[in-house]
Amino acid sequence: MEYLILISYFSFSLLSWFYILRDKLPKQVDYIIILSASSSRITKRRIAKGIEVASRYPLTKILFCGKKMSPLFQKEMMNICNTCFVNNKSTNTYEDALYAKRYLKNVKNVILITSSSHQRRARNTFHRVYREMKIYNVPTNDIFTLYSPFLPAGWIVTFINLLKDWKYNGRKV
DSSP: OHHHHHHHHHHHHHHHHHHSOOOOOOSOOSEEEEEOOSSHHHHHHHHHHHHHHHTTOTTOEEEEEOSTTHHHHHHHHTTTOSSEEEEOSOOSHHHHHHHGGGTOTTOOEEEEEEOHHHHHHHHHHHHHHOTTSEEEEEEOOOTTSTTOTTSHHHHHHHHHHHHHIIIIIOOOO
16 A cells, blocks of 8 residues: 555656746847746746746746735845836736737747746647747746645646646647
8 A cells, every 4th residue: 555655656756746847048048937826936936937937038928827826026136136026917827818819920930937836838829829939938936835835735726737738728738
Protein backbone atom coordinates (compact mmCIF):
# COMPACT_ATOMS: atom_id res chain seq x y z
CA MET A 1 0.00 0.00 0.00
CA GLU A 2 2.84 2.39 0.82
CA TYR A 3 4.36 1.78 -2.62
CA LEU A 4 1.08 2.65 -4.33
CA ILE A 5 0.91 5.93 -2.40
CA LEU A 6 4.54 6.69 -3.21
CA ILE A 7 4.12 5.87 -6.91
CA SER A 8 0.94 7.99 -7.06
CA TYR A 9 2.71 10.90 -5.38
CA PHE A 10 5.62 10.85 -7.83
CA SER A 11 3.33 10.36 -10.83
CA PHE A 12 1.09 13.31 -9.99
CA SER A 13 4.09 15.47 -9.13
CA LEU A 14 5.80 14.73 -12.43
CA LEU A 15 2.63 15.32 -14.43
CA SER A 16 2.09 18.67 -12.70
CA TRP A 17 5.73 19.62 -13.19
CA PHE A 18 5.66 18.87 -16.93
CA TYR A 19 2.39 20.78 -17.35
CA ILE A 20 4.26 24.03 -16.61
CA LEU A 21 5.45 25.89 -19.70
CA ARG A 22 8.84 27.56 -19.69
CA ASP A 23 10.22 29.40 -22.70
CA LYS A 24 13.64 30.77 -23.38
CA LEU A 25 13.27 34.54 -23.34
CA PRO A 26 13.84 36.49 -26.55
CA LYS A 27 16.21 39.40 -27.03
CA GLN A 28 13.38 41.87 -27.47
CA VAL A 29 9.62 41.93 -26.77
CA ASP A 30 6.87 44.46 -27.37
CA TYR A 31 4.90 43.90 -24.16
CA ILE A 32 5.06 42.11 -20.84
CA ILE A 33 1.58 41.00 -19.79
CA ILE A 34 0.94 40.23 -16.13
CA LEU A 35 -2.31 38.44 -15.32
CA SER A 36 -3.91 39.07 -11.96
CA ALA A 37 -5.10 36.37 -9.58
CA SER A 38 -8.02 36.06 -7.20
CA SER A 39 -5.84 36.78 -4.18
CA SER A 40 -3.45 39.62 -3.48
CA ARG A 41 -0.71 37.24 -2.31
CA ILE A 42 -0.60 35.40 -5.64
CA THR A 43 -0.95 38.65 -7.59
CA LYS A 44 2.03 40.10 -5.70
CA ARG A 45 4.11 37.06 -6.74
CA ARG A 46 3.14 37.69 -10.36
CA ILE A 47 3.96 41.40 -10.08
CA ALA A 48 7.35 40.54 -8.53
CA LYS A 49 8.08 38.20 -11.43
CA GLY A 50 6.99 40.98 -13.82
CA ILE A 51 9.43 43.41 -12.21
CA GLU A 52 12.20 40.81 -12.47
CA VAL A 53 11.50 40.20 -16.17
CA ALA A 54 11.04 43.92 -16.92
CA SER A 55 14.53 44.62 -15.61
CA ARG A 56 15.84 42.68 -18.64
CA TYR A 57 13.70 44.77 -21.01
CA PRO A 58 13.82 48.36 -19.71
CA LEU A 59 12.03 49.90 -22.74
CA THR A 60 9.24 47.34 -22.92
CA LYS A 61 5.69 48.27 -22.01
CA ILE A 62 3.89 46.40 -19.24
CA LEU A 63 0.19 45.53 -19.32
CA PHE A 64 -1.57 44.33 -16.20
CA CYS A 65 -4.86 42.50 -16.73
CA GLY A 66 -7.53 42.08 -14.07
CA LYS A 67 -10.32 44.12 -12.58
CA LYS A 68 -10.18 42.96 -8.97
CA MET A 69 -6.44 43.45 -8.38
CA SER A 70 -5.81 46.50 -10.57
CA PRO A 71 -5.57 48.89 -7.56
CA LEU A 72 -2.87 46.65 -6.09
CA PHE A 73 -0.95 46.74 -9.36
CA GLN A 74 -1.23 50.50 -9.60
CA LYS A 75 0.06 50.82 -6.04
CA GLU A 76 2.99 48.44 -6.67
CA MET A 77 4.05 49.40 -10.19
CA MET A 78 3.11 52.89 -11.21
CA ASN A 79 6.02 54.46 -9.33
CA ILE A 80 8.46 52.01 -10.89
CA CYS A 81 7.43 52.14 -14.53
CA ASN A 82 6.08 54.94 -16.72
CA THR A 83 5.10 52.58 -19.53
CA CYS A 84 2.63 50.54 -17.47
CA PHE A 85 -0.95 50.13 -18.56
CA VAL A 86 -3.87 48.60 -16.67
CA ASN A 87 -6.72 46.66 -18.20
CA ASN A 88 -9.17 46.92 -15.31
CA LYS A 89 -12.24 45.51 -17.08
CA SER A 90 -11.45 41.82 -17.32
CA THR A 91 -12.70 39.25 -14.83
CA ASN A 92 -11.26 36.05 -16.35
CA THR A 93 -8.46 34.86 -18.62
CA TYR A 94 -10.48 35.08 -21.84
CA GLU A 95 -11.52 38.66 -21.04
CA ASP A 96 -7.88 39.44 -20.23
CA ALA A 97 -6.98 38.47 -23.78
CA LEU A 98 -10.00 40.15 -25.35
CA TYR A 99 -9.72 43.51 -23.57
CA ALA A 100 -5.97 43.62 -24.14
CA LYS A 101 -6.58 44.12 -27.88
CA ARG A 102 -6.76 47.85 -27.24
CA TYR A 103 -3.09 47.81 -26.19
CA LEU A 104 -1.73 45.03 -28.39
CA LYS A 105 -2.35 46.41 -31.89
CA ASN A 106 0.51 45.53 -34.26
CA VAL A 107 2.35 43.70 -31.49
CA LYS A 108 4.54 40.84 -32.69
CA ASN A 109 5.62 39.20 -29.43
CA VAL A 110 4.78 39.33 -25.74
CA ILE A 111 5.86 37.75 -22.49
CA LEU A 112 2.96 36.33 -20.51
CA ILE A 113 3.37 36.12 -16.73
CA THR A 114 1.04 34.10 -14.55
CA SER A 115 1.17 31.24 -12.05
CA SER A 116 2.80 27.99 -13.09
CA SER A 117 -0.38 25.94 -13.02
CA HIS A 118 -2.26 28.60 -15.02
CA GLN A 119 0.46 29.26 -17.60
CA ARG A 120 -0.46 26.73 -20.28
CA ARG A 121 -4.17 27.57 -20.26
CA ALA A 122 -3.44 31.32 -20.32
CA ARG A 123 -1.07 30.91 -23.26
CA ASN A 124 -3.63 28.85 -25.17
CA THR A 125 -6.36 31.41 -24.46
CA PHE A 126 -4.18 34.30 -25.67
CA HIS A 127 -3.15 32.27 -28.70
CA ARG A 128 -6.82 31.72 -29.55
CA VAL A 129 -7.37 35.51 -29.60
CA TYR A 130 -3.99 36.49 -31.12
CA ARG A 131 -3.10 33.80 -33.63
CA GLU A 132 -0.20 35.68 -35.24
CA MET A 133 1.48 36.87 -32.04
CA LYS A 134 4.42 34.99 -30.49
CA ILE A 135 3.77 34.39 -26.79
CA TYR A 136 6.67 33.62 -24.45
CA ASN A 137 5.74 31.99 -21.16
CA VAL A 138 7.23 33.02 -17.85
CA PRO A 139 5.61 31.23 -14.93
CA THR A 140 6.04 32.44 -11.40
CA ASN A 141 8.09 30.11 -9.28
CA ASP A 142 5.38 28.36 -7.31
CA ILE A 143 7.57 25.51 -6.13
CA PHE A 144 7.50 26.52 -2.47
CA THR A 145 3.87 27.60 -2.24
CA LEU A 146 0.55 25.91 -1.58
CA TYR A 147 0.11 25.39 -5.35
CA SER A 148 3.43 23.63 -5.81
CA PRO A 149 3.36 20.80 -8.37
CA PHE A 150 4.68 18.61 -5.57
CA LEU A 151 1.63 19.06 -3.33
CA PRO A 152 -1.91 17.70 -3.73
CA ALA A 153 -3.32 21.26 -3.86
CA GLY A 154 -1.04 21.95 -6.83
CA TRP A 155 -2.19 18.78 -8.56
CA ILE A 156 -5.81 19.82 -8.16
CA VAL A 157 -5.19 23.33 -9.51
CA THR A 158 -3.24 21.90 -12.45
CA PHE A 159 -6.01 19.40 -13.18
CA ILE A 160 -8.69 22.13 -13.04
CA ASN A 161 -6.67 24.29 -15.43
CA LEU A 162 -6.21 21.32 -17.74
CA LEU A 163 -9.99 20.73 -17.82
CA LYS A 164 -10.69 24.42 -18.39
CA ASP A 165 -8.14 24.48 -21.21
CA TRP A 166 -9.86 21.54 -22.92
CA LYS A 167 -13.29 23.08 -22.37
CA TYR A 168 -12.59 26.67 -23.45
CA ASN A 169 -9.72 26.34 -25.88
CA GLY A 170 -10.35 22.87 -27.24
CA ARG A 171 -6.62 22.23 -27.17
CA LYS A 172 -4.68 19.12 -26.48
CA VAL A 173 -1.77 19.74 -24.16
